[in-house]
Ligand SMILES: [Zn+2]
């Protein structure tokens with residue numbers, strides 16, 4: 001039988017069991033635990049330097065709310081701004097979900113720019129996937145979506161002068177990506193996941209992932225305790241996730257269930273093993289794509305995005321965002 005009191009404060013009744021620590025926590029101590037683990041992770045890898053202007057990539061899901069809340073509490077909200085990308089997937093990113101997030105962010109002093117995949121390349125994700133399927137291209141919608149989202153966030157970070165891009169990837173996401181990279185033998189990809197890895201090119205703004213040690217069930221519990229409403233609609237393309245990733249995801253869930261703390265140990269071990277090697281990675285070795293001018297590996301003529309869009313039969317990608325209002329982050333005395 002579960003004892004009634006929280007293992008940390010020993011005052012309030014426990015209501016959450018945390019399998020990886022074996023502790024029973026009250027709601028208050030649970031929130032404190034998540035918050036302090038996020039702050040520790042930020043400090044451990046010096047993710048934020050004084051004076052950083054940080055772009056937050058927000059999807060509107062539970063992880064986004066946790067990222068936005070914690071960062072706006074521990075850092076100057078005036079130096080944070082958020083970009084939310086409407087992918088263009090039927091029944092997903094409803095207007096009410098986006099408006100709810102905008103209000104949540106505004107209440108914390110953070111502006112949200114809402115943009116879309118269509119605004120950047122002239123086509124919605126659904127249209128891109130439809131065209132690719134018609135042409136028999138065996139590329140998962142998640143691959144298009146992931147590359148486009150990364151590109152758009154980096155684009156906004158550059159034009160608005162952000163020094164960091166913070167994303168809300170959680171521990172489950174990070175462990176899955178790490179294991180997929182290992183299974184593919186992609187050593188450089190694995191190294192680039194390390195929090196100390198520098199960006200591969202000067203055109204790429206450094207990415208930080210403050211939630212990388214927080215389990216997905218923990219961000220879900222956090223948002224429920226805090227009563228944040230968030231987008232719960234599942235993406236219609238979820239069943240078309242790349243096969244390897246789907247298998248890894250399933251296997252890791254099972255492993256974590258049988259041996260709690262497994263995901264955390266995978267990431268902690270990789271952090272230690274790869275630290276020195278990751279620091280030695282260099283910036284600026286990439287070439288520019290012949291179509292869009294964005295960085296691509298020295299062996300390629302086109303970047304992955306241009307290549308994928310061409311395969312889908314999209315030759316007229318726009319790559320620009322109309323009506324850009326370039327905002328300065330610096331107050332008068334700094335200029
Ligand atoms: Zn407690």
Ligand SMILES: [Zn+2]
Nearest residue numbers: 289292303306
């Ligand atoms: Zn390109």
